[in-house]
Amino acid sequence: MSKPTIRIHNVTTNEIVDREMTDAEYKVYQDRKAQYLIEQAEAEAKATAKAAAEGKLAALGLTTNDLRALGL
Amino acid sequence: MAITKATASSIAPAVKGDLVAGSATNDAAVLTVGANDTVLTADSTQTTGLKWATPSSGGMTLISTTSCTGTNVVLSSIPGTFTNLQIIIDDFAPTAAAKLEVRYNNQGGTTHQSAFFNLGSTSFANPTSKTSQARLTDSNLRLGNTESRLFMNIPLYSSADNQKKITQFHLAGQNTSNQDTQSMGFIMFQQNDTAITQLDFFWDTGTTWSAGTAYLYGVK
Numbered sequence: 001m002s003k004p005t006i007r008i009h010n011v012t013t014n015e016i017v018d019r020e021m022t023d024a025e026y027k028v029y030q031d032r033k034a035q036y037l038i039e040q041a042e043a044e045a046k047a048t049a050k051a052a053a054e055g056k057l058a059a060l061g062l063t064t065n066d067l068r069a070l071g072l
Numbered sequence: 073m074a075i076t077k078a079t080a081s082s083i084a085p086a087v088k089g090d091l092v093a094g095s096a097t098n099d100a101a102v103l104t105v106g107a108n109d110t111v112l113t114a115d116s117t118q119t120t121g122l123k124w125a126t127p128s129s130g131g132m133t134l135i136s137t138t139s140c141t142g143t144n145v146v147l148s149s150i151p152g153t154f155t156n157l158q159i160i161i162d163d164f165a166p167t168a169a170a171k172l173e174v175r176y177n178n179q180g181g182t183t184h185q186s187a188f189f190n191l192g193s194t195s196f197a198n199p200t201s202k203t204s205q206a207r208l209t210d211s212n213l214r215l216g217n218t219e220s221r222l223f224m225n226i227p228l229y230s231s232a233d234n235q236k237k238i239t240q241f242h243l244a245g246q247n248t249s250n251q252d253t254q255s256m257g258f259i260m261f262q263q264n265d266t267a268i269t270q271l272d273f274f275w276d277t278g279t280t281w282s283a284g285t286a287y288l289y290g291v292k
Binding site: 004005006007008009010011012013014016018021025028029032033036039 | 135136138139140141142143144145146147148149150151180204205274276277278280286288
């Protein structure tokens with residue numbers, strides 16, 4: 001399987017090279033993607049928890065504005 | 073004594089533009105005219121104490137123009153001959169919604185710190201988990217929209233002293249809800265005693281560039 005390509009522009013010589021990532025670069029790339037997936041899962045979990053809390057408030061006839069009014 | 077044309081001609085050289093200048097006490101020498109567009113400059117090592125020299129250019133010099141493609145766009149071998157660097161990436165977009173990030177000198181570890189405001193809201197983002205690179209926006213930029221523009225300013229980028237290297241930046245674009253989004257903030261690069269010679273630009277999701285042009289300027 002081919003690896004992602006990177007464009008390297010040597011701005012001193014003005015040489016532009018498009019090539020596949022090396023193994024080391026590919027590992028960094030995969031680590032970065034894994035970090036992105038973790039962040040995305042955390043963001044989704046946070047959004048789900050917020051929606052659940054808002055649902056509980058609504059069941060009590062309250063809104064987040066009511067909590068703010070109470071200084072919470 | 074009044075200097076007449078005849079008097080001046082008697083001491084002046086025959087060639088157009090040449091000058092007579094003092095070379096020592098009670099002595100003079102001819103300074104041959106310089107090349108077009110050179111300027112007269114004091115130089116104590118010269119016989120007459122003067123020389124013709126190319127004026128040093130101030131302002132900005134366009135170092136490179138790079139069309140953005142692939143996963144990473146790398147500006148390498150950045151010369152250290154300027155005082156500041158300015159980077160503009162114009163009309164850029166990812167091929168799938170993503171956030172733009174940058175890495176200096178291809179350094180991992182905990183070398184980067186960044187924080188920014190997303191304008192239009194009160195949120196202040198401090199993506200401390202992004203220590204191997206710095207994030208430039210907290211909103212996913214949408215694919216296919218090439219109205220985005222990034223501006224970065226890196227002062228004293230080539231100094232090898234022990235001071236922190238700082239960057240200010242401003243990014244404007246459109247998010248995945250087709251809303252205008254802007255972020256502005258700073259990056260601190262922790263490799264204190266090494267010049268910045270390489271900048272890698274890429275997307276947090278690992279997607280590729282669908283468009284964009286990176287302009288690298290050196291500022292004297």
